[in-house]
Amino acid sequence: MTTHLNRREFVQAAASLAAGARLLATEMTRVADDLRKFKIAQITSFLHVCRRPKLVGKNSHLDVHGWETRENVLRIATDQGIEGVGVGSTTPEKASALIGHTLDEYWKPGVGMISPLGRADHALFDLAGKALNQPAWRLLGGQGREWISIYDGGIYFNDLLPEYQERGVARLLEEVEESLKEGHRAFKIKVGRGFKWMEAEAGVRRDIEVVKAIRRLAGKDVKLMVDANNGFNLETTLKFLDALGDELFFIEEMFPEQVEQDLKLKESLKERGWKTRVADGESARDVDHFDAYIQSEALDVLQPDIRAFGLSRQWELSRKIAGKTQIQLAPHNWGSFLGLHMQLVLARGIPNFLLAEQDRSASDLFDTSAFRFQEGEMRVPDLPGCGLVLRGDVYKRKYEPTAWTVMA
Numbered sequence: 001m002t003t004h005l006n007r008r009e010f011v012q013a014a015a016s017l018a019a020g021a022r023l024l025a026t027e028m029t030r031v032a033d034d035l036r037k038f039k040i041a042q043i044t045s046f047l048h049v050c051r052r053p054k055l056v057g058k059n060s061h062l063d064v065h066g067w068e069t070r071e072n073v074l075r076i077a078t079d080q081g082i083e084g085v086g087v088g089s090t091t092p093e094k095a096s097a098l099i100g101h102t103l104d105e106y107w108k109p110g111v112g113m114i115s116p117l118g119r120a121d122h123a124l125f126d127l128a129g130k131a132l133n134q135p136a137w138r139l140l141g142g143q144g145r146e147w148i149s150i151y152d153g154g155i156y157f158n159d160l161l162p163e164y165q166e167r168g169v170a171r172l173l174e175e176v177e178e179s180l181k182e183g184h185r186a187f188k189i190k191v192g193r194g195f196k197w198m199e200a201e202a203g204v205r206r207d208i209e210v211v212k213a214i215r216r217l218a219g220k221d222v223k224l225m226v227d228a229n230n231g232f233n234l235e236t237t238l239k240f241l242d243a244l245g246d247e248l249f250f251i252e253e254m255f256p257e258q259v260e261q262d263l264k265l266k267e268s269l270k271e272r273g274w275k276t277r278v279a280d281g282e283s284a285r286d287v288d289h290f291d292a293y294i295q296s297e298a299l300d301v302l303q304p305d306i307r308a309f310g311l312s313r314q315w316e317l318s319r320k321i322a323g324k325t326q327i328q329l330a331p332h333n334w335g336s337f338l339g340l341h342m343q344l345v346l347a348r349g350i351p352n353f354l355l356a357e358q359d360r361s362a363s364d365l366f367d368t369s370a371f372r373f374q375e376g377e378m379r380v381p382d383l384p385g386c387g388l389v390l391r392g393d394v395y396k397r398k399y400e401p402t403a404w405t406v407m408a
């Protein structure tokens with residue numbers, strides 16, 4: 001088969017391209033017309049607090065993380081009676097700036113929801129999806145998979161908690177076992193105990209013992225990652241890895257990210273013939289932070305925080321790595337219940353999503369049963385918007401008393 005077109009084929013291809021462009025323009029006009037019908041009438045914000053199934057202890061830098069996830073949630077209602085809901089922080093002043101405006105003013109095709117709410121755009125995506133009667137992931141391109149791999153990011157230093165110190169590593173195995181029963185098939189294990197909680201050598205020995213014990217328990221098909229929260233340097237990272245072998249799916253924040261150091265780490269992994277990928281970037285606050293890492297291919301896995309970036313900026317980063325097939329997105333998500341669902345909408349939208357992080361906690365307010373979970377994967381629903389259902393009675397009783405609202 002030849003790739004050259006004869007004249008007739010060329011004319012046909014050009015005509016169909018032009019027709020495609022016309023169709024796209026018509027479609028964009030139709031979407032804008034539909035969104036123009038919806039005027040924002042009211043915005044409400046409240047703190048959503050969810051209980052974790054266990055106490056989460058220290059990581060290499062921070063003390064005990066506690067029993068709860070806490071996040072701000074926005075409800076954005078229109079004069080047509082539909083409402084968007086999502087995680088996001090803003091002020092009453094910024095929220096007021098949206099009142100009376102129509103949704104078409106904020107939807108930028110191929111770019112995202114650009115509004116005075118900035119990165120707190122989850123609820124706006126939910127709202128636009130509902131207004132157009134389309135899942136929000138389709139607005140983000142609809143190029144991802146229906147079932148997305150997720151991981152349990154909550155394996156902290158619970159062997160060091162006073163209440164579990166006696167049980168030591170066995171306590172972590174109990175936690176992994178419980179999470180496996182729930183359906184998890186991937187775990188991120190915190191390491192770097194020697195950074196400040198244990199004597200350096202003893203800390204690394206415990207880190208190694210923990211990873212090996214979890215591997216023995218979970219079996220070879222479960223994905224294991226580690227996160228040192230910058231508690232190692234290049235040398236100690238390699239010593240730690242050499243004690244384990246080619247065991248880890250990715251390694252996160254082994255030391256403060258830096259192009260030259262990360263390239264050296266990648267080179268060392270390559271020399272060993274390992275598949276382990278290098279992940280970093282949760283403290284980045286803007287897309288261009290990643291430019292140098294993308295250009296030099298110093299990182300394999302980019303981890304912008306899902307809430308700190310918002311969906312539009314995550315999408316922008318996804319477009320930046322298009323064509324670099326070895327680089328994928330695995331957003332950071334901690335301290336949030338809805339951050340998981342926000343990631344999943346992104347994941348089904350974009351072509352380069354690796355896996356989603358869960359900070360396991362339970363919500364009485366949201367019915368998330370449309371997000372089915374089995375064998376380590378969660379299904380992203382086909383519902384209009386982001387697929388979350390808020391229970392009105394629970395909201396009224398528990399959250400309304402401390403919420404703030406701006407309206408026309």
Ligand SMILES: [Mg+2]
Binds near residue numbers: 229282332
């Ligand atoms: Mg981390």
